[in-house]
Amino acid sequence: MTVELPSLPVREILPALAEALETSPSAVLSAPPGAGKTTLVPLFLLDQPWLNGGKIILLEPRRLAARAAAGRMAELLGEKVGETVGYRMRLDNRVSAKTRIEVVTEGVFTRMILDDPELAGVSAVLFDEFHERSLDADFGLALALDVQSALRDDLKIIVMSATLDVERVAGLLGDAPVLQSEGRSYPVDVRYESRNSDERVEDAVVRTIIEAHRSDAGSILAFLPGQAEITRTAERLAGRFDQNTMIVPLYGNLSQKDQDAAIRPAPKGTRKIVLATSIAETSITIDGVRIIVDSGLQRLA
CATH class of the missing domain: 3.40.50.300 (P-loop containing nucleotide triphosphate hydrolases)
Incomplete structure (x- = not known):
């Protein structure tokens, strides 16, 4: 499936990401907020040969972010949520037999991997906004690495973050390649306003x-x-x-x-x-x- 990706900063490093994943089972991607990593990376990976018809699981720390990411990717494909791109969270699922990218919350992923330790039919797991750090995210990554090392050496794991000690995470992933997108910067005018101690x-x-x-x-x-x-x-x-x-x-x-x-x-x-x-x-x-x-x-x- 070929889709015209928006001209966002992370697009420049996508060829390097594809090259890294040809030889490595894991990668770490660092990009500032607004660079486009959440929506562009999963869509780009749809065309990779190693995907071999498998699904991409994108983990989001919050339900709002999961729904927004699925909606934006579906919009770029000219589809509705639940077709090529869907989401799965507690008490709210929008997936179908056609779904190839599933955006899930971290707790849901933990349940998925415990129910199916081989992650059958899944080719890649992407941990987004990993810098927010939570027990569910850390536990999910530990379980995914366990599956990758013991049962699925073909499973790709990508950790994505805006602000993160990328070298430490890369070491955790077996010295995985690190890719960094510079994003776009704009001048910021900072003004401080006072608040009285008795003011709400x-x-x-x-x-x-x-x-x-x-x-x-x-x-x-x-x-x-x-x-x-x-x-x-x-x-x-x-x-x-x-x-x-x-x-x-x-x-x-x-x-x-x-x-x-x-x-x-x-x-x-x-x-x-x-x-x-x-x-x-x-x-x-x-x-x-x-x-x-x-x-x-x-x-x-």
Whole structure:
């Protein structure tokens, strides 16, 4: 299957990746956010001879990122999700007999490999956003390496990350070749806003968003600790802007329709204010955002 891949930075190293996988069972790919690794690498691998009709499993740390990646790849192929590209996560599957790229969450992959230790019909496993590091990701990689060494020496394993100690991971994969995409850099103007000790984080973020919206152009992405803070910030922003500015939340418990609305670029002539948790830091890319407002807080278990 041949598809015209978008001209994103990671495209330049795809020939080197193909060459590396001809002689090595594993590879490490480092590319900054927005370079295109999540969507371009799996589509590129579809045409590799060693795939031999097998499936590609792409692991994503978050459900939102998994759905977004599957949707974007299906769009590039001119198909619907569930045809060549599908996803599988807890309580939500979109796969069919035609599916050759499955985007799965890390916990689902652990269950897949425990149920089928040979990973029959799977030719490659890609660990995306590995720098986020989780027990499920580490355990999944350990199991995949075990399968590769004991049962499936033809199984390809690729670890992809935006920020990672690539040499250490390459050593873990038996001194696997390392490929690095430089991505694209743009000048960034950093401004610090003060917050009084008795001021709620939502109030400080609202004040900063209003000032940024007034003084600069483009959509705004604001990071808040969790769903409750996002809801309160949205309530405080309601009615502050005209109809050409949309205010949309983005967190894991939203419906797929609402998540898609947050990720989709703002229509021409309009602006968008996305109120998000840390899910939007590296797992997904939101087009059109020129301003980032970071509360500096994150809620972790």
